[in-house]
Amino acid sequence: MHGRVARTERLTPGMVRVVLHGGDLEDLVMPDATDAYVNAAFRPAGASYDEVFDPKAVRETAPQGEWPARRRFTVRTWDAGSSELTLDFVVHADEGVASGWALNARPGDPLVFEGPNGGYRPSAASAWHLLVGDESALPAIAASLESLSPAGRAVVRVVCDGPEYQVDLESPADLDLRWLHRHGDERDESLLLAAVEAVEFGDGRPFGFVHGEADEIRAVRRHLLQERGLTRRDLSCSPYWRRTMTDEAWRRIKREYVAAMEAEALAS
Numbered sequence: 352m353h354g355r356v357a358r359t360e361r362l363t364p365g366m367v368r369v370v371l372h373g374g375d376l377e378d379l380v381m382p383d384a385t386d387a388y389v390n391a392a393f394r395p396a397g398a399s400y401d402e403v404f405d406p407k408a409v410r411e412t413a414p415q416g417e418w419p420a421r422r423r424f425t426v427r428t429w430d431a432g433s434s435e436l437t438l439d440f441v442v443h444a445d446e447g448v449a450s451g452w453a454l455n456a457r458p459g460d461p462l463v464f465e466g467p468n469g470g471y472r473p474s475a476a477s478a479w480h481l482l483v484g485d486e487s488a489l490p491a492i493a494a495s496l497e498s499l500s501p502a503g504r505a506v507v508r509v510v511c512d513g514p515e516y517q518v519d520l521e522s523p524a525d526l527d528l529r530w531l532h533r534h535g536d537e538r539d540e541s542l543l544l545a546a547v548e549a550v551e552f553g554d555g556r557p558f559g560f561v562h563g564e565a566d567e568i569r570a571v572r573r574h575l576l577q578e579r580g581l582t583r584r585d586l587s588c589s590p591y592w593r594r595t596m597t598d599e600a601w602r603r604i605k606r607e608y609v610a611a612m613e614a615e616a617l618a619s
């Protein structure tokens with residue numbers, strides 16, 4: 352599938368919103384999930400194939416050096432009426448294919464992708480909802496919060512670089528939201544864990560949505576399973592990205608990493 356950039360918006364110094372329209376978006380089928388994501392394909396400069404392409408066909412016909420870079424991005428909103436798809440990109444200090452694309456996106460630029468796919472939507476059966484992550488998880492956290500009912504309760508902890516990096520999060524539910532601000536040193540890696548350790552659980556079993564940087568997610572997950580008595584069925588955990596690694600490097604070791612993470616749960 353592909354869409355074309357309709358407009359962009361700088362939401363914060365660290366986040367660019369890209370709204371896509373046109374292309375074949377009218378055929379998009381949105382899954383029933385608030386963490387739905389597309390698997391975008393970024394064509395390298397100078398590639399011999401068209402700017403709108405079939406990623407699978409390119410892998411079969413083009414030399415490996417021309418294969419597109421693959422990156423996943425959450426659907427912030429899908430407006431079926433206008434066929435507009437909104438994605439929010441973290442534009443981080445480290446150079447990245449996707450981050451760079453979003454910073455330079457201009458109206459009319461195509462974005463090729465597969466999906467969307469996704470698996471999480473807050474259930475009314477959960478006593479309350481715990482949503483934890485960094486900026487990369489904000490689109491999913493925002494969409495999840497908007498889907499809650501007024502009878503729901505959500506505790507949200509999000510880490511970002513500072514007050515100007517925060518985005519508006521709204522929910523009909525009772526919302527306990529705290530932003531954690533990085534210091535720019537090694538303390539940053541345990542900010543989310545410390546914030547979750549400080550949450551008063553009270554009555555009822557929460558469902559935990561924990562997505563973001565791999566090691567931070569893993570530490571929070573371990574705490575929830577081993578010290579808060581949650582089970583794997585009470586959690587959606589996804590190590591979206593890994594500090595110091597490009598997505599290509601991360602995907603090469605992700606399966607092994609996730610298996611080791613899963614084994615920690617079994618040991619509890």
Ligand SMILES: Cc1cc2nc3c(=O)[nH]c(=O)nc-3n(C[C@H](O)[C@H](O)[C@H](O)COP(=O)(O)OP(=O)(O)OC[C@H]3O[C@@H](n4cnc5c(N)ncnc54)[C@H](O)[C@@H]3O)c2cc1C
Nearest residue numbers: 424425441443445447448449450487591592595596597598
């Ligand atoms: C299912 C899923 C949904 C996702 N949804 C979103 C989303 O909606 N929005 C979003 O921004 N990201 C999202 N991500 C994360 C995103 O795919 C990765 O962050 C990806 O690595 C970004 O690609 P890049 O080309 O910008 O950087 P890369 O080329 O992959 O990495 C370059 C450098 O930047 C660092 N880096 C990568 N991501 C970040 C970051 N977020 N903050 C700081 N440094 C970083 C890397 O560690 C590396 O050192 C999602 C990931 C998954 C698996």
